Amino acid sequence: MCGIVGYVGDAARNVSALDIGLDALARMEYRGYDSAGIAVVRPGELVVEKKAGKLANLLDQIAADGGGDSSRFAGSTCIGHTRWATHGRPNDVNAHPHVSFDGKAAIVHNGIIENFAELRAEIEAAGIELTSETDSEVAAHLLALAYNAGPTAGDFEASALSVLRRLEGAFTLLFTHVDEPGKIIAGRRSTPLIIGVGDDEMFLGSDVAAFIAHTRQAVELGQDNVVVITRDSYRVMDFDGTPAEGRPFTIDWDLAAAEKGGFDSFMMKEIFEQPAAIRDTLAGHFVDGRVILDEQRLSDDDLRQVDKVFVVACGSAYHSGLLAKYAIEHWVRLPVEIEVASEFRYRDPVLDKQTLVVAVSQSGETADTLEAVRHAKTQGARVLAVCNTNGSQIPRESDAVLYTHAGPEIGVASTKAFLAQIAANYIVGLALAQARGTKYPDEIESIFDQLEEIPAKIERVLGLKGQIHELAEELGPIPTMLFLGRHVGYPVALEGALKLKELAYIHAEGFPAGELKHGPIALIEEDLPVVVVVPSPQGREILHSKIVTNIQEIRARGARTIVIAEEGDESVRPYANFLLEIPASGTLLQPLLSTVPLQFLSAEIARQCGNTDIDKPRNLAKSVTVE
Numbered sequence: 280m281c282g283i284v285g286y287v288g289d290a291a292r293n294v295s296a297l298d299i300g301l302d303a304l305a306r307m308e309y310r311g312y313d314s315a316g317i318a319v320v321r322p323g324e325l326v327v328e329k330k331a332g333k334l335a336n337l338l339d340q341i342a343a344d345g346g347g348d349s350s351r352f353a354g355s356t357c358i359g360h361t362r363w364a365t366h367g368r369p370n371d372v373n374a375h376p377h378v379s380f381d382g383k384a385a386i387v388h389n390g391i392i393e394n395f396a397e398l399r400a401e402i403e404a405a406g407i408e409l410t411s412e413t414d415s416e417v418a419a420h421l422l423a424l425a426y427n428a429g430p431t432a433g434d435f436e437a438s439a440l441s442v443l444r445r446l447e448g449a450f451t452l453l454f455t456h457v458d459e460p461g462k463i464i465a466g467r468r469s470t471p472l473i474i475g476v477g478d479d480e481m482f483l484g485s486d487v488a489a490f491i492a493h494t495r496q497a498v499e500l501g502q503d504n505v506v507v508i509t510r511d512s513y514r515v516m517d518f519d520g521t522p523a524e525g526r527p528f529t530i531d532w533d534l535a536a537a538e539k540g541g542f543d544s545f546m547m548k549e550i551f552e553q554p555a556a557i558r559d560t561l562a563g564h565f566v567d568g569r570v571i572l573d574e575q576r577l578s579d580d581d582l583r584q585v586d587k588v589f590v591v592a593c594g595s596a597y598h599s600g601l602l603a604k605y606a607i608e609h610w611v612r613l614p615v616e617i618e619v620a621s622e623f624r625y626r627d628p629v630l631d632k633q634t635l636v637v638a639v640s641q642s643g644e645t646a647d648t649l650e651a652v653r654h655a656k657t658q659g660a661r662v663l664a665v666c667n668t669n670g671s672q673i674p675r676e677s678d679a680v681l682y683t684h685a686g687p688e689i690g691v692a693s694t695k696a697f698l699a700q701i702a703a704n705y706i707v708g709l710a711l712a713q714a715r716g717t718k719y720p721d722e723i724e725s726i727f728d729q730l731e732e733i734p735a736k737i738e739r740v741l742g743l744k745g746q747i748h749e750l751a752e753e754l755g756p757i758p759t760m761l762f763l764g765r766h767v768g769y770p771v772a773l774e775g776a777l778k779l780k781e782l783a784y785i786h787a788e789g790f791p792a793g794e795l796k797h798g799p800i801a802l803i804e805e806d807l808p809v810v811v812v813v814p815s816p817q818g819r820e821i822l823h824s825k826i827v828t829n830i831q832e833i834r835a836r837g838a839r840t841i842v843i844a845e846e847g848d849e850s851v852r853p854y855a856n857f858l859l860e861i862p863a864s865g866t867l868l869q870p871l872l873s874t875v876p877l878q879f880l881s882a883e884i885a886r887q888c889g890n891t892d893i894d895k896p897r898n899l900a901k902s903v904t905v906e
């Protein structure tokens with residue numbers, strides 16, 4: 280939700296803060312692309328450019344105004360923003376940065392200032408006219424009011440702290456003032472902010488991608504922390520000005536990992552990275568015959584005390600949680616509830632010290648999941664985070680964490696992170712089974728071995744891309760699409776439908792195949808495309824035979840069936856208009872394979888529908904840091 284960047288360089292070296300800031304914004308655009316803006320801070324002057332729509336619109340405007348070469352933009356400090364609108368439409372006026380009434384202070388903001396209405400009324404009462412519909416603009420005026428008069432007059436730092444202390448909600452705010460052009464002050468509460476420490480230059484970003492091209496040295500800020508950066512220093516404190524410590528770390532992925540690597544979209548690159556994502560997520564978690572978690576701040580004894588598991592997550596992460604339920608209940612014989620995180624705390628779920636809450640989140644920032652974690656902790660439950668982003672808020676507030684090592688996921692629609700979440704959830708299940716003795720060590724080893732065979736099998740599924748391209752062409756324009764699955768095929772159906780909605784903006788629904796005749800079958804009409812995920816004919820035969828019947832039912836009513844089935848499963852061939860064959864695997868592991876063709880399918884249909892920018896579907900943002 281909104282990308283934020285800040286830069287302070289050496290004025291004597293004539294660095295172009297504008298160029299560095301725009302480059303950082305390009306890397307932050309996946310977080311929000313309703314509008315973008317940048318402010319170059321010069322002695323006594325702010326140069327602000329902002330524009331609705333994607334970053335390209337801002338770049339065009341800056342070029343029209345003379346571009347980076349013109350003296351108009353010369354300056355060594357800047358702040359920038361890519362927006363995902365919450366308060367106020369995505370137009371030029373509501374775009375950030377926002378400038379104070381006296382034209383001397385500029386701010387960018389990520390999050391929601393919950394008490395903005397009250398602050399707005401106060402500012403208006405002081406005779407200041409607000410120009411935007413945003414909650415953010417108040418921060419610029421409050422800064423100027425504090426700086427211009429009263430106890431903090433003339434003191435930029437004290438003024439910024441006084442503003443931060445007045446705000447309620449979740450926010451990352453960057454403050455600049457023309458009187459101190461070589462300084463940015465930034466504060467955060469519940470939304471992310473990372474410092475990049477360069478050589479005679481300092482960066483701020485919503486995540487490390489903002490500055491990875493310049494430095495690998497980063498510092499993470501704690502909750503309610505403030506940082507003051509200049510070109511050669513950073514100083515961390517709390518909102519009262521009491522010195523605090525950031526957590527320095529070295530970024531372990533490089534620029535290439537965040538570039539497209541020859542693919543035409545990040546999403547396509549990330550689909551092809553899935554074998555590595557699974558391999559890296561499994562690595563080091565089965566050593567000397569034992570399952571090992573990462574930051575295991577829960578002992579085996581703690582795991583033995585657990586009498587119920589809750590999985591909380593949103594979107595694709597929620598679908599991975601549905602799969603965790605199938606695996607954990609089967610392997611551990613513990614009841615597992617799975618809940619959409621945004622519903623969790625409002626429902627007053629029954630939690631106590633013996634409840635294990637597994638919070639699954641790629642970003643580790645999702646506000647709904649974070650609030651679910653906080654609620655679980657107030658109820659005394661233990662929380663285990665499954666997360667892809669080192670040092671993000673959800674793992675920080677959890678008792679233990681298992682990292683998915685999918686690498687940076689830039690495409691807004693989740694692909695490799697989703698598969699890595701499934702693998703990680705299964706590791707959690709196996710760790711519970713081990714601690715509680717519900718599986719013999721050799722059974723755990725055998726499941727782990729099967730998991731380790733998955734990356735090579737995904738490589739084979741990736742070979743279906745060409746066939747799926749042809750399939751999408753043959754399908755032609757479609758108004759809607761249904762997805763059916765049974766058992767673990769059901770979450771895969773939900774994920775397939777979500778991907779199609781996100782990427783192609785086509786209505787799609789996922790159903791348990793058995794539910795079909797309880798209503799959804801009324802939707803079936805001539806030529807309607809229906810995807811059916813068929814379980815292995817080996818193992819749970821009953822599942823297989825039931826779904827073959829379901830395929831016949833929909834074919835009889837004129838649907839075009841797109842069937843995903845195991846190689847060699849001849850029984851489905853007569854009923855499949857399109858057959859996509861995947862390698863055989865254990866029943867619970869099949870989603871790691873059957874999801875992949877659906878990712879390709881949604882991307883191909885999206886292209887056919889004219890959505891050429893599948894990395895940034897409309898209205899979405901990668902990290903949803905508001906509830």
Ligand code: F6R
Pocket residue numbers: 593594595596597639640641642643644645648691692693694777778781901902903
């Ligand atoms: C779908 C998608 C979203 C996320 C959801 C949770 O393609 O990407 O549904 O899965 O917003 O995000 P995280 O995992 O960051 O908590």
